[in-house]
Amino acid sequence: MKVHFLGTAAAEGFPNVFCRCQTCRDARKAKGRNIRTRSSVVIDDQWRVDYPPDAYYQALRDDVDMSRVNHLLLTHTHYDHLCAGDLLSRIEGFAHGVEQPxxxxGNDLALQQCRTAFSEESGIQQQFNMQRLIPFEAFWIGQTKITPLLADHDPRETCFLFFIEKDGTHLLYGNDSGWFPPATWDWLEGRRVDMAILDCTVGRNGNPKSRNHMSVETVIEVKKRFQAWHEENTKTKIIATHFSHNCGLLYQDLVDILAPYQIEVAYDGLVKHI
Structure with missing residues (x-):
C-alpha cells in the first residue's frame, strides 16, 4: 500500500491563521514541514480518508489526480474532516471525464451531511453511492478488506478508525481518537499491524491514556501495547499525525521527542509504502 499524507494538522490548521501565539509565529517563520493543512490521506492513489476544507489546495500542491479517487472513507463529521459541499465539484457539468461514481x-451523520449538500443539485444522487458503516462489520473495496473500529473522540456520534488489509499488509488509520475504547482494543488484540497512523494532537501532556485525542505519551503507550501481543509488531511503523499548534511543538521538536521510540512524525506531502 502507498499512503500519501495530504494534511497533518488538527482542526484549526498549523499555524492557525488567526493566532498570534509563539508557536504559530515560529511556524510561519520556519515554513517547510511546519506548515500543516487539515488531516487526510490518499491510499494507492484511488481512495481517500476524509475530505477536509483544504482538499482542493492539497490536490494542487501534491499533484494528486482526484478524478482517480473513487472511494471516500469518512471517520466523522467534524468540519476539518468533512467538507461535503466541495464534493459537488466532482459532478458532471463542473467536472468532465469522471466516469465512475x-x-x-461513513456513519449516519456523515452520509446525511453529504445528502444535504447534494440535494440542491437535481439528478446528481446517482453520481454518489453511499454505504452506512457498522462498527466492526468489515466491507470490501475490490480485494481490500476494511473494518471500521470505534474511536474515542466525540460522544455525540459514532466516530471511526479503519483497519485496512490488502495484499497481506495491515494498516491501522487511527485518528481522531484518544486511547482506544475497550471494544476496539479487544478487536485489535493479537493482530499484526504493519503501519499505524496515530493522532498526536495534544503533544506532551504526561497522560499515557489521554481521551478524545492522543498525546505523545499515548502514542508511545499504543506502540508498547502492539508489541506486547505480537512479535511481528516490533517492526510496526508508527506514524504520528494530526498536530495542533496548541501542543507548542514544531516539526523538529516532535522528531527529537519521538525518534528515540522509532516513531515517525508525519508532514504534509509525506509518502510511505508498506
Missing part, C-alpha cells in the same frame, strides 16, 4: 462510506 464516488463511493462514500
Amino acid at each position: 464516488l463511493n462514500i462510506y
Whole structure:
C-alpha cells in the first residue's frame, strides 16, 4: 500500500491563521514541514480518508489526480474532516471525464451531511453511492478488506478508525481518537499491524491514556501495547499525525521527542509504502 499524507494538522490548521501565539509565529517563520493543512490521506492513489476544507489546495500542491479517487472513507463529521459541499465539484457539468461514481462510506451523520449538500443539485444522487458503516462489520473495496473500529473522540456520534488489509499488509488509520475504547482494543488484540497512523494532537501532556485525542505519551503507550501481543509488531511503523499548534511543538521538536521510540512524525506531502 502507498499512503500519501495530504494534511497533518488538527482542526484549526498549523499555524492557525488567526493566532498570534509563539508557536504559530515560529511556524510561519520556519515554513517547510511546519506548515500543516487539515488531516487526510490518499491510499494507492484511488481512495481517500476524509475530505477536509483544504482538499482542493492539497490536490494542487501534491499533484494528486482526484478524478482517480473513487472511494471516500469518512471517520466523522467534524468540519476539518468533512467538507461535503466541495464534493459537488466532482459532478458532471463542473467536472468532465469522471466516469465512475464516488463511493462514500461513513456513519449516519456523515452520509446525511453529504445528502444535504447534494440535494440542491437535481439528478446528481446517482453520481454518489453511499454505504452506512457498522462498527466492526468489515466491507470490501475490490480485494481490500476494511473494518471500521470505534474511536474515542466525540460522544455525540459514532466516530471511526479503519483497519485496512490488502495484499497481506495491515494498516491501522487511527485518528481522531484518544486511547482506544475497550471494544476496539479487544478487536485489535493479537493482530499484526504493519503501519499505524496515530493522532498526536495534544503533544506532551504526561497522560499515557489521554481521551478524545492522543498525546505523545499515548502514542508511545499504543506502540508498547502492539508489541506486547505480537512479535511481528516490533517492526510496526508508527506514524504520528494530526498536530495542533496548541501542543507548542514544531516539526523538529516532535522528531527529537519521538525518534528515540522509532516513531515517525508525519508532514504534509509525506509518502510511505508498506
